[in-house]
Amino acid sequence: TETLVEVDDLKVHFPIKRGVFLDRVVGHVKAVDGVDLRISKGQTYGLVGESGCGKSTLGRALLQLTPPTGGQVRFDGTELTTLPANQLRSMRRRMQMIFQDPMSSLDPRQNVESILTEGLQAHGLGGNRTERRKIIAKSLDAVGLPQWALSRYPHEFSGGQRQRIGIARAVVLNPDLIVADEPVSALDVSIQAQVINLLEDLQKELGLTYLVIAHDLAVVRHISDTVGVMYLGALVEEAPSDDLYRTPLHPYTRALMSAVPVPDPEVEDRRERILLAGDLPSPANPPTGCRFHTRCPWAQPTRCGTDRPELRIIGTGKHRVACHFVEQIESGELRPHAVKA
Numbered sequence: 589t590e591t592l593v594e595v596d597d598l599k600v601h602f603p604i605k606r607g608v609f610l611d612r613v614v615g616h617v618k619a620v621d622g623v624d625l626r627i628s629k630g631q632t633y634g635l636v637g638e639s640g641c642g643k644s645t646l647g648r649a650l651l652q653l654t655p656p657t658g659g660q661v662r663f664d665g666t667e668l669t670t671l672p673a674n675q676l677r678s679m680r681r682r683m684q685m686i687f688q689d690p691m692s693s694l695d696p697r698q699n700v701e702s703i704l705t706e707g708l709q710a711h712g713l714g715g716n717r718t719e720r721r722k723i724i725a726k727s728l729d730a731v732g733l734p735q736w737a738l739s740r741y742p743h744e745f746s747g748g749q750r751q752r753i754g755i756a757r758a759v760v761l762n763p764d765l766i767v768a769d770e771p772v773s774a775l776d777v778s779i780q781a782q783v784i785n786l787l788e789d790l791q792k793e794l795g796l797t798y799l800v801i802a803h804d805l806a807v808v809r810h811i812s813d814t815v816g817v818m819y820l821g822a823l824v825e826e827a828p829s830d831d832l833y834r835t836p837l838h839p840y841t842r843a844l845m846s847a848v849p850v851p852d853p854e855v856e857d858r859r860e861r862i863l864l865a866g867d868l869p870s871p872a873n874p875p876t877g878c879r880f881h882t883r884c885p886w887a888q889p890t891r892c893g894t895d896r897p898e899l900r901i902i903g904t905g906k907h908r909v910a911c912h913f914v915e916q917i918e919s920g921e922l923r924p925h926a927v928k929a
C-alpha cells in the first residue's frame with residue numbers, strides 16, 4: 589500500500605516564558621520529542637496515551653496547525669514543514685480535523701448550512717449556490733443526518749448528532765486525511781460505537797485515511813490497522829492493532845492494558861496487574877534516559893536512567909518497541925519490582 593503520511597523526527601517544543609514581559613525563556617515543554625510514523629492510504633492509525641502525553645499536539649503538528657519546531661512531515665509526497673503559506677492553504681482542504689467536543693468546535697450562532705458552507709467557500713469550492721447545496725446535501729446524507737438539519741443550530745442536536753455535524757464539516761471538503769482527536773470521548777458509551785461505525789463506513793465509501801487519537805485503548809482497538817502508544821512526547825510502542833492488543837510488549841503499554849476492563853480470552857493470560865505508579869512527569873522536565881523509568885516496574889539502574897531507548901523492531905517485523913530490556917521481560921528473566929508512587 590502507498591504511504592500518505594510520513595513523519596520523521598517530529599518535534600514540538602513550546603518555550604516556557606517568564607518575567608513581566610514574558611520575555612525570558614526559562615525552558616521548553618517538549619510536547620512532541622522525536623516521533624517517526626507512517627500512515628498508509630486508506631488505513632487508520634490509532635494514537636493512544638494518557639492526557640498530556642503530546643498526542644493532540646502531534647495531530648495538530650501533522651496538519652501544521654501547530655508549527656513543528658523540528659523534523660519533517662510529508663503528505664502525499666509533499667513536505668509540509670517548509671511549504672509556503674499559499675500552497676499550504678490549498679493542501680489544507682485535503683487534511684481535516686474532527687474534535688472531541690463538537691459543542692465548542694461548532695459556532696453556536698451558525699446553522700448547519702452555514703457551518704458547512706463556510707469551509708467550501710474558504711477553499712473556493714462548490715461553485716454556485718445550487719451546486720453547493722448538492723454537495724452539502726450529499727455530505728449530510730453520508731453522516732446520516734436529515735436534510736431538515738440544515739436550518740437548525742448546534743444546540744438543537746444531541747451530542748452524537750453534533751459530532752455528525754463535525755464529521756460532515758470535514759467530509760464536505762472531500763479530504764484524504766482526517767485527524768480525529770478524541771472523537772467519541774465526550775459521548776455516551778451507547779453513542780460511541782455508532783460514531784466509530786460511521787467513521788469506518790465513511791472510510792470505505794470515501795477512501796479516507798485516519799489518524800484517530802484517544803486516551804482510551806478500547807476506542808481505537810477495532811477501528812485501527814496500526815496502533816502507536818505515546819508517552820511523554822515519544823512513541824514507546826507501535827504495532828498492527830491485533831499484535832498490540834494480543835501481545836503488548838512495552839511495560840507502559842502493559843500497564844495501560846491492565847487498566848482496560850475488557851475481558852478478552854486472548855489477552856487474559858498476559859494480564860498481570862501492572863499498576864501505573866505515580867503521575868505523568870512534567871514534559872518540561874522529562875526523566876533522563878528512558879522516560880518511563882520513574883514508573884517502570886522493570887527499570888534497571890544500570891541503563892534505564894541514562895540511556896534513551898530507540899524504537900526497534902521486535903519479532904514479526906512490524907512490532908516496534910522502545911525498551912532496552914523487552915526480551916528479558918518477555919522471557920521472564922527480569923521480574924517486576926515495586927515502584928514507589
Ligand code: SF4
Binds near residue numbers: 878882884885887911
Ligand atoms: Fe522500563 Fe527500562 Fe524498558 Fe524503560 S527501558 S521501559 S525503564 S525496562
Ligand code: MG
Binds near residue numbers: 639640643644
Ligand atoms: Mg488531548
